[in-house]
Amino acid sequence: MSILSPWRGRVWARGETPASVASVPNLISVVRVVLTPVFVWLVLDDAGAMGAERLVAAVLFIVLIATDFVDGAIARSRNLVTDFGKLFDPIADKAITGAAFVVLSILGELPWWITIVVLVREIGITVHRLAVAKDVVIPATWPGKAKTWAQAVALSAALLPLSTWIGEPAATVVHVATMTVAVLLTIVSGLEYVWHVRRARR
Numbered sequence: 001m002s003i004l005s006p007w008r009g010r011v012w013a014r015g016e017t018p019a020s021v022a023s024v025p026n027l028i029s030v031v032r033v034v035l036t037p038v039f040v041w042l043v044l045d046d047a048g049a050m051g052a053e054r055l056v057a058a059v060l061f062i063v064l065i066a067t068d069f070v071d072g073a074i075a076r077s078r079n080l081v082t083d084f085g086k087l088f089d090p091i092a093d094k095a096i097t098g099a100a101f102v103v104l105s106i107l108g109e110l111p112w113w114i115t116i117v118v119l120v121r122e123i124g125i126t127v128h129r130l131a132v133a134k135d136v137v138i139p140a141t142w143p144g145k146a147k148t149w150a151q152a153v154a155l156s157a158a159l160l161p162l163s164t165w166i167g168e169p170a171a172t173v174v175h176v177a178t179m180t181v182a183v184l185l186t187i188v189s190g191l192e193y194v195w196h197v198r199r200a201r202r
Helices: 024-046 052-077 083-106 112-131 142-159 162-166 168-201
Strands: none
Touching (some): 052 142, 112 168
């Protein structure tokens, strides 16, 4: 009996047959990861000057974050969900947001403790979720979804040159408010995940 190659299958069309590893949602995820180093280079090369490179980097980040929701929606609506996508999509998501937190801390625009808290939560839960995926299904909850949106908004605000658009005081208020919400939701969603794990094991 021949084994169907994971590269064969549906790339875009709806259907019930197996989807290809090279399906459109998976390709979007791969492109997101490939472009993440470009985003990092733009931010670091700007070096906090808030020039054209910083603006391009901010727009690129927003596009990369937005496509995270797009590829998931496409995969579910067209039945193109694959094992590769389940593994790679969260990795792509964490790579993009994690890179943004790190470069902002490198530039001194974000305290390192925030970046460390976020990375510990994101990496730890992602690794655990993948490790127990076959045995325990941890449902997506509203704090987790809210955390994702809050991080996207906070990082976008931090990357955009808001101080040159609305002034330093107003930009500081926006940055502190959005990042505080993002950090709180990151912690709350992490604790809730641990609670769901313990409950599932019982």
